[in-house]
Amino acid sequence: MTPPGRDGDRGFTHMSRVARAAGSALLVLVLLALIVPLGFHWSGASFPAMPGPAVSTPPWQLPPSTPAPQSGSLRSGAPQPSSSALSALLAKTLVPDGAGSFSAQVLDAETGAVLYSRTAGEARTPASNMKLLTAAAALQALGPDSRFTTEVVRTGPSSLTIRGGGDVLLTAGTSQPDEIMGHAGLATLATRTVAQLRAAGVKGKVSVAGDDGLFSGPALNPAVDPGDVEAGETAPVAPMALNSARTDPDVLTGPRPQDQTATVVKAFLAALTTAGATGGSPLTFVAGGKAGSGEVLAGVESATVAEQVSWMLQHSDNFLTDVLGRMVAVKSGRPGSYAGAIAAVRSELDQLGLDTRGMVIADLSGLSAANRVSPAQFAALIRLMTTGSNAALRSALDGFPVAGLSGTLNARYGDASSRGGAGLVRAKTGTLNTVLSLSGYVVDADGRLLVFSFIGNGLTPGAAGNKAALDDSATVLAGCGCR
Numbered sequence: 108m109t110p111p112g113r114d115g116d117r118g119f120t121h122m123s124r125v126a127r128a129a130g131s132a133l134l135v136l137v138l139l140a141l142i143v144p145l146g147f148h149w150s151g152a153s154f155p156a157m158p159g160p161a162v163s164t165p166p167w168q169l170p171p172s173t174p175a176p177q178s179g180s181l182r183s184g185a186p187q188p189s190s191s192a193l194s195a196l197l198a199k200t201l202v203p204d205g206a207g208s209f210s211a212q213v214l215d216a217e218t219g220a221v222l223y224s225r226t227a228g229e230a231r232t233p234a235s236n237m238k239l240l241t242a243a244a245a246l247q248a249l250g251p252d253s254r255f256t257t258e259v260v261r262t263g264p265s266s267l268t269i270r271g272g273g274d275v276l277l278t279a280g281t282s283q284p285d286e287i288m289g290h291a292g293l294a295t296l297a298t299r300t301v302a303q304l305r306a307a308g309v310k311g312k313v314s315v316a317g318d319d320g321l322f323s324g325p326a327l328n329p330a331v332d333p334g335d336v337e338a339g340e341t342a343p344v345a346p347m348a349l350n351s352a353r354t355d356p357d358v359l360t361g362p363r364p365q366d367q368t369a370t371v372v373k374a375f376l377a378a379l380t381t382a383g384a385t386g387g388s389p390l391t392f393v394a395g396g397k398a399g400s401g402e403v404l405a406g407v408e409s410a411t412v413a414e415q416v417s418w419m420l421q422h423s424d425n426f427l428t429d430v431l432g433r434m435v436a437v438k439s440g441r442p443g444s445y446a447g448a449i450a451a452v453r454s455e456l457d458q459l460g461l462d463t464r465g466m467v468i469a470d471l472s473g474l475s476a477a478n479r480v481s482p483a484q485f486a487a488l489i490r491l492m493t494t495g496s497n498a499a500l501r502s503a504l505d506g507f508p509v510a511g512l513s514g515t516l517n518a519r520y521g522d523a524s525s526r527g528g529a530g531l532v533r534a535k536t537g538t539l540n541t542v543l544s545l546s547g548y549v550v551d552a553d554g555r556l557l558v559f560s561f562i563g564n565g566l567t568p569g570a571a572g573n574k575a576a577l578d579d580s581a582t583v584l585a586g587c588g589c590r
Contacts, residue, residue, distance in 0.1 A: 182554025204572025234537030271347030324444030
């Protein structure tokens with residue numbers, strides 16, 4: 108259970124939970140539809156797929172047989188919801204359970220028309236919705252197809268340095284080209300390194316050092332509560348890490364390694380020892396020496412930035428968010444520090460044309476309660492992702508969790524009041540002690556693409572009705588015709 112005050116958004120797809128929630132034909136058929144890869148291409152835009160055919164699902168909410176023209180609407184001529192009708196429905200669903208209040212904005216994606224607004228310009232604490240800002244900045248600055256390289260350089264006759272290049276999704280095994288976590292594996296890097304050493308005639312003992320000099324400054328943002336670090340919500344940042352700074356990639360709770368570079372060096376030494384024991388003259392490896400420059404012997408490449416952004420959004424990965432932010436800083440020529448990352452992300456948002464006035468970025472992952480972003484700013488950003496001219500931002504859409512099916516929304520949308528949004532709503536979640544947020548997009552029943560942002564602050568901790576209020580409100584959008 109997520110402790111009070113922590114960001115508890117992370118999650119994986121658990122099909123058993125979805126099956127238990129499948130009280131309607133819609134969800135059952137959505138589950139069957141998962142055998143087909145999620146995603147359709149819309150004039151260069153990559154959207155997660157709409158669910159498989161169901162009696163209650165209009166045909167324009169299903170995957171088109173051919174790409175639709177670039178437009179905010181998935182059905183040509185689809186009517187825009189009535190603001191008054193939508194307001195009447197949301198007045199019934201977007202209601203706090205106890206203390207606090209919700210702010211919201213709903214936009215028509217094609218025209219930008221404001222369909223619903225409730226204190227939408229008020230900057231509020233958004234929790235993990237902050238990750239949407241980093242997603243946009245990373246895709247814009249780094250490019251969706253770019254990759255990070257972990258290199259081994261020979262710094263002396265019998266000394267090596269493993270140099271971090273930004274990949275924190277390394278695993279100890281062999282590289283897995285079809286995976287995001289573990290796309291680059293230390294066992295593969297070790298095999299390549301040993302082959303190069305033997306080709307160069309190196310024998311005997313070789314020392315190995317780690318180089319994490321790509322980043323600078325404190326490894327932790329002081330705006331993040333130390334209790335969140337102790338609880339494993341994040342960890343000290345470095346430009347290389349195993350399993351996104353997890354001891355086990357499948358265990359998402361509990362303490363994390365506190366020295367990422369030392370953890371990588373230890374795992375790399377083990378892989379080198381295995382590789383050096385076979386296939387030729389024996390080589391032995393020990394930790395030691397100093398990081399330095401030299402001839403690059405071998406390297407392994409990460410998954411693409413687009414794939415890493417998808418991972419970050421699906422699993423609400425705080426550590427990866429901070430690393431991507433620092434990589435944006437390095438790309439822009441700033442120091443690879445938490446302060447450099449914040450400045451770089453804001454600069455990229457400004458360049459995208461997003462109005463950042465009143466926005467406060469205390470940390471990039473959303474763990475800090477000092478962050479302030481308005482629903483209007485989130486809705487505008489998601490509109491840029493869905494219908495804007497910047498193709499790089501389209502890649503973020505694949506990472507939005509799907510209601511009732513994936514990521515941090517996998518166990519939601521099973522109640523009678525929200526089941527109609529399952530498989531249709533795509534949104535980033537956010538959770539802190541008194542904060543809940545949900546920002547995303549949906550194609551309504553008339554075929555109109557809508558973007559939305561709901562943010563609740565000052566809420567009663569643990570009150571079950573608050574998540575239901577968000578989910579029910581997004582389901583209202585999915586069910587429009589609101590006329």
